[in-house]
Amino acid sequence: MTLAEMAPHASVTVGVLAGREEAFPEGRLHQPPVTRLDGTEAPAYVLTNEKRGVGLGTKRNTTKPAGDRGTAVVVTDRRTLCLVGGDEEDSVVEVPHDSVVEASYHTGLLANRFVLRTPRKQYHCWAKRSTSESLLAAAAEYVEDRTTETPDEIETDDGANQLTYRGQPISRENHPGVPDEPPADSDPETAGDSEPSGSDGEGDESGSDSRIQYRGKPIDRSEN
16 A cells, blocks of 8 residues: 555645646655655645745744745654745755644635644644645644643754743733734735634734834843
8 A cells, every 4th residue: 555545634645745746747846745754654644835835933934935836744643744845955844743732723715724833933834725624623633642741842943933921932812012913914815814712822923023022121032
């Protein structure tokens, strides 16, 4: 049996794993996802996107595939592997299940997100709008079933640090000093996002140079 046939969900296809998709004659990625799997590592779910890649830290700090390339997010029995096709090589972000504190998802008018939070980082994996909510929910449950009570932090400097105050993630609900996000219509990709119950509140900034304040004092992100 092939890896696709052994996977628990039909989103795992030979075309995506082997880089042989009709919509991507030159390949969604420079290197097919199957070549990045270790030994007996087994893919379970796959999310794809043509316009967006991975939001590092916040959904607005999102990478984008180059030209005719695309994005593939492969959830395996060990990790979530986020692959974004670039001009000359692929961007690779790896989130081991034993580093995850929470896995969740959000749906929107034009795109959906699969969100992974570690003790000090957050990853927004974008999926095309046609991705079913049942797939997103199943992938989130699959990851959470493989988390540990004492998750390890990811030491790689991948730019996905989330804003914290006194060691705790910042959210508008818990920290009123953090400004709200810009109106949804300023970002058509995320307009109409709906948040499942129990999901974390996000404190997204509109740009990498913006200064977030808490009780009138700027928060230094270099320490987070």
